[in-house]
Amino acid sequence: xxxxxxxxxxxxxxxxxxxxxxxxxxxxxxxxxxxxxxxxxxxxxxxxxxxxxxxxxxxxxxxxxxxxxxxxxxxxxxxxxxxxxxxxxxxxxxxxxxxxxxxxxxxxxxxxxxxxxxxxxxxxxxxxxxxxxxxxxxxxxxxxxxxxxxxxxxxxxxxxxxxxxxxxxxxxxxxxxxxxxxxxxxxxxxxxxxxxxxxxxxxxxxxxxxxxxxxxxxxxxxxxxxxxxxxxxxxxxxxxxxxxxxxxxxxxxxxxxxxxxxxxxxxxxxxxxxxxxxxxxxxxxxxxxxxxxxxxxxxxxxxxxxxxxxxxxxxxxxxxxxxxxxxxxxxxxxxxxxxxxxxxxxxxxxxxxxxxxxxxxxxxxxxxxxxxxxxxxxxxxxxxxxxxxxxxxxxxxxxxxxxxxxxxxxxxxxxxxxxxxxxxxxxxxxxxxxxxxxxxxxxxxxxxxxxxxxxxxxxxxxxxxxxxxxxxx
Numbered sequence: 001x002x003x004x005x006x007x008x009x010x011x012x013x014x015x016x017x018x019x020x021x022x023x024x025x026x027x028x029x030x031x032x033x034x035x036x037x038x039x040x041x042x043x044x045x046x047x048x049x050x051x052x053x054x055x056x057x058x059x060x061x062x063x064x065x066x067x068x069x070x071x072x073x074x075x076x077x078x079x080x081x082x083x084x085x086x087x088x089x090x091x092x093x094x095x096x097x098x099x100x101x102x103x104x105x106x107x108x109x110x111x112x113x114x115x116x117x118x119x120x121x122x123x124x125x126x127x128x129x130x131x132x133x134x135x136x137x138x139x140x141x142x143x144x145x146x147x148x149x150x151x152x153x154x155x156x157x158x159x160x161x162x163x164x165x166x167x168x169x170x171x172x173x174x175x176x177x178x179x180x181x182x183x184x185x186x187x188x189x190x191x192x193x194x195x196x197x198x199x200x201x202x203x204x205x206x207x208x209x210x211x212x213x214x215x216x217x218x219x220x221x222x223x224x225x226x227x228x229x230x231x232x233x234x235x236x237x238x239x240x241x242x243x244x245x246x247x248x249x250x251x252x253x254x255x256x257x258x259x260x261x262x263x264x265x266x267x268x269x270x271x272x273x274x275x276x277x278x279x280x281x282x283x284x285x286x287x288x289x290x291x292x293x294x295x296x297x298x299x300x301x302x303x304x305x306x307x308x309x310x311x312x313x314x315x316x317x318x319x320x321x322x323x324x325x326x327x328x329x330x331x332x333x334x335x336x337x338x339x340x341x342x343x344x345x346x347x348x349x350x351x352x353x354x355x356x357x358x359x360x361x362x363x364x365x366x367x368x369x370x371x372x373x374x375x376x377x378x379x380x381x382x383x384x385x386x387x388x389x390x391x392x393x394x395x396x397x398x399x400x401x402x403x404x405x406x407x408x409x410x411x412x413x414x415x416x417x418x419x420x421x422x423x424x425x426x427x428x429x430x431x432x433x434x435x436x437x438x439x440x441x442x443x444x445x446x447x448x449x450x451x452x453x454x455x456x457x458x459x460x461x462x463x464x465x466x467x468x469x470x471x472x473x
Contacts, residue, residue, distance in 0.1 A: 008328040012335060012377070015384040016260040016277050023281060026325050032290040032318035033325060035282045102134070102245050103127055109170045115163070121153060122163045126176065134245025135183070136176045140164070174244040181208050187240045196236045199223060203233065211237070214471050231473045261388035263340045265351055272351055274344055276337060277388075284329065286322045290315060335373065339381045340396075342371040347399050354391030361413045362400055417448055418458050425464055433467035 014022055027033055100108070110123045125147060129138050140157050147153040147160070167176045173190045177183035181204055188201050203211055203219060210218045220230050241247075264275045297312045344351060346366060349358040364382070368375045382396040401415040421439055428434045434442070436459065440452045450458075464470075 007324060008331055009380065011328050011332045012380045013383055015386070016262045020281065023284070023329075027284075030318055030321050030325070032287045032315075033322035034285055034287045036285070102132065103130065106130070106167065106170055106175065110167065113166060115166070118153060118155065119159075119163050119166075121151070122147065122155060122160055123167060125151065126160070126164055126167055130176055130245070132245055133243040134172065134175045134177070135243075136164070136178050139178070172241070172244040172247060174241060177244075180242060183242065183244065184237060184240050187244075188236075196233050199225070199229070199233045200236045204237070214469055216471075216473055227473065234473060259386050259393055261386045261393050262336065263385070263387040265344060265387055265389045267352055267390050270352065272344060272348065274337070274340060276333070276340075281329075284326050286319060286326065290319055290322075294319060335377065336381055336385070338371050339367060339373065339378060340387065342367050343396065343399055345370070350399070351389060354389070356419050357416050359399065359401065359413045359415050361402060363402065364400065414458065417443065417450060418462055420446065420448070421455065421458060422462060422464070425459075425470070428470075430470065430472040433470040435467045 011019070011022065027035055106127045107124065110120065110127065113123075115123065126136065126143065129143065130136050140160050144155060144157050144160050147155050164176060168186055170176070174183040174187045177186055185201060185204050188197050188204070191197050202223070207219050207222060210222075216230065216234075219225075220227070225233070261277055264277060266273050266275075294312070294315045297315060343362075346362050347359060349360070350356070364375045364378045367373075367378045371378070373381075382400065385396045386393050387396060401413045420443065424434060424439060424442055436452050436455045439459070440450055440455045443450045443455070459466075
């Protein structure tokens with residue numbers, strides 16, 4: 001792939017918010033790229049301008065920006081190819097300010113404890129190994145080895161255990177647990193002691209396997225509890241937070257759940273209108289000053305020194321990069337618009353009603369064939385892109401689903417089947433949950449011929465536990 005093609009592919013994958021940041025970065029890095037309309041020439045004839053509202057792709061006229069025979073192939077500097085390659089391969093990580101992360105919150109608490117310098121360093125290393133959900137999934141032996149061989153800290157496992165116990169006393173409660181059992185026990189031990197918390201601790205310490213498998217009768221018999229007491233104890237346990245770090249969001253992805261839609265679809269009297277969210281996307285053009293500078297260099301045939309060649313190469317590289325970026329933006333805009341128009345056509349019934357049961361089976365190949373793009377392009381467009389509708393904001397991936405058949409042989413979306421399964425599970429008697437076999441029977445009664453193992457696959461895709469684990473007292 002050429003550098004321009006690589007740049008286009010990278011831009012195609014970016015959602016609206018990251019695209020705004022990418023444009024700002026390019027404006028900062030390339031002085032030959034400028035923001036705003038180019039007032040130095042006729043806008044209608046200017047092929048070196050990107051209008052954010054214009055989806056058509058225009059081609060650059062290379063004639064007056066050609067190096068001609070001024071440079072030979074050997075004169076093309078390595079830095080030009082290296083810079084283009086690094087720009088194309090660099091993954092964009094756009095930070096957003098959202099307050100302290102979980103790790104920063106823990107480190108702040110660590111600094112307030114009366115610990116030695118070595119204990120502080122051990123604590124910092126432990127905190128650095130805590131996952132975003134709040135768990136420490138590395139064993140003490142591995143942490144001790146790392147501290148000895150990588151950080152040069154000669155420490156014992158007991159010293160690491162001691163500092164870990166300090167961190168496990170931090171907020172949020174349950175932090176730095178090594179498994180779910182320890183996480184729940186840490187939270188219970190921070191609570192005021194009541195008969196319920198006492199029994200809950202005993203269950204987690206001595207009957208955790210039976211608790212995880214929801215073998216209520218076995219626990220009730222072992223502790224000689226009546227059903228009312230058992231319900232109150234289990235309520236005490238299930239009210240705990242199994243992932244104490246989640247409330248802080250990801251420390252490596254601080255963008256939280258803020259979504260900026262890339263497309264806006266509006267329905268008015270049965271008519272659908274599609275527009276692209278162009279907020280923050282400015283008009284761009286190639287700098288006329290840099291273009292004039294290049295022409296001056298090209299016209300100065302009297303001076304063909306090495307220094308002049310370097311100047312020509314630098315200016316030409318910046319002009320090329322600016323025009324490539326403008327062309328890639330145009331192509332990205334048109335690709336996104338045509339892809340979304342195709343999705344709108346295929347899923348028109350949903351966009352008019354907001355009813356998930358009216359979603360039609362649709363895979364990447366369907367959109368690719370109708371839009372004229374290849375499947376990989378459609379995959380990149382649908383990744384991390386969102387559309388705002390009259391019924392809410394949806395990921396483009398939401399509209400893709402495989403097909404199955406009803407008893408009439410008619411193709412239907414598997415999403416429709418999943419929706420019926422979800423409604424059935426939501427309405428079930430939690431004392432006697434519906435099994436996969438029963439779900440298959442109920443779907444058959446509604447005209448959907450789905451095998452039990454297929455029901456199990458759909459249930460797992462929706463993160464619905466098996467019937468045994470959905471059972472309540």
